[in-house]
Amino acid sequence: MPRNKRRIELVTEDERQFSKRARNHVSSRRIARDNSAFTQRRCVQLFREYTVPTEPDTLGPEGMEKFCADIGVEPENVVMLVLAWKMNARQMGFFTLNEWLRGFVDLQCDTIPKIQAKLDYLKSLLNDYNTFKSIYRYAYDFARDKEQRSMDIETAKAMLKLLLGKHWSLFSQFNSFLESSKYKVINKDQWCNIFEFSRTIVNDLSNYDVDGAWPVMLDEFVEWLTSERQAQPYRS
Incomplete structure (x- = not known):
């Protein structure tokens, strides 16, 4: 390499x-x-x-x-x-x-x-929650191209799978959202908020606050997932 x-x-x-x-x-x-x-x-x-x-x-x-x-x-x-x-x-x-x-x-x-x-x-x-959070935040700067301020989307998806794939019930849906989205990079604020979202928002999105301070990316994910579920109501 x-x-x-x-x-x-x-x-x-x-x-x-x-x-x-x-x-x-x-x-x-x-x-x-x-x-x-x-x-x-x-x-x-x-x-x-x-x-x-x-x-x-x-x-x-x-x-x-x-x-x-x-x-x-x-x-x-x-x-x-x-x-x-x-x-x-x-x-x-x-x-x-x-x-x-x-x-x-x-x-x-x-x-x-x-x-x-x-x-x-x-x-x-x-x-340990605090240690995992520290490792998750560290992973962003560790894995991104040092010549770029943001992480390219393919690297981001791979790192998200490594860290959240087995622990976030909505990971597969979020990964599908990223694959179909316009996003080519993920910035650090988005990266950190994805973690917070994964730890606080329940599977049915019932505690998601549309007026909250989430990044636009996550607002778009909620809209996308809601639309997907309405189109296929028997899909979890």
């Missing part, structure tokens, strides 16, 4: 199979316990296993794929977003040495087994 490519990519079938085998390999055995004391030196050495001599302080897309395979997690798994948030990583697909140390010093991880042992903990952070 070239450095200037920000958009979330669909992995090939071969890559999926490779990642699946890696996960099966991890799950088929008990993760080795590593009770050795954390050292920053060993943490740096681990980082260097995924970088190239020409850019020793930057872990790029190829190194990221190898790292994900080693820990048994697909690159598009939400746990990788949580890990990036822990590091406060700036750019999707890349970790700098400083970001790596920020995250793994906090997690006290300097070996692959130690990182594997923290995966469930990282996933559990999504269960």
Whole structure:
């Protein structure tokens, strides 16, 4: 993946199979316990296993794929977003040495087994409302093209699916709305309000205030969904 490519990519079938085998390999055995004391030196050495001599302080897309395979997690798994948030990583697909140390010093991880042992903990952070909200907000600046102020719609849909797809009952309808809408980008105010909408507005839209301070995008979504339901009254 070239450095200037920000958009979330669909992995090939071969890559999926490779990642699946890696996960099966991890799950088929008990993760080795590593009770050795954390050292920053060993943490740096681990980082260097995924970088190239020409850019020793930057872990790029190829190194990221190898790292994900080693820990048994697909690159598009939400746990990788949580890990990036822990590091406060700036750019999707890349970790700098400083970001790596920020995250793994906090997690006290300097070996692959130690990182594997923290995966469930990282996933559990999504269960806390305030932490999830922080990760959701972080995802906007993390995933958008840094040369643009807004996030392109394809990246936005992919990130919304990753974060809200399993937890928002109206996600599939909202995704369909975006696909049929005029919107080509999503700005940060819209992004943040989508989260608030997903957490506060019930499925039948009965608590939606038409005079509220929602962005026009969400007013349009409510109008679109209401029209869809009237046209197909038996559709949930």
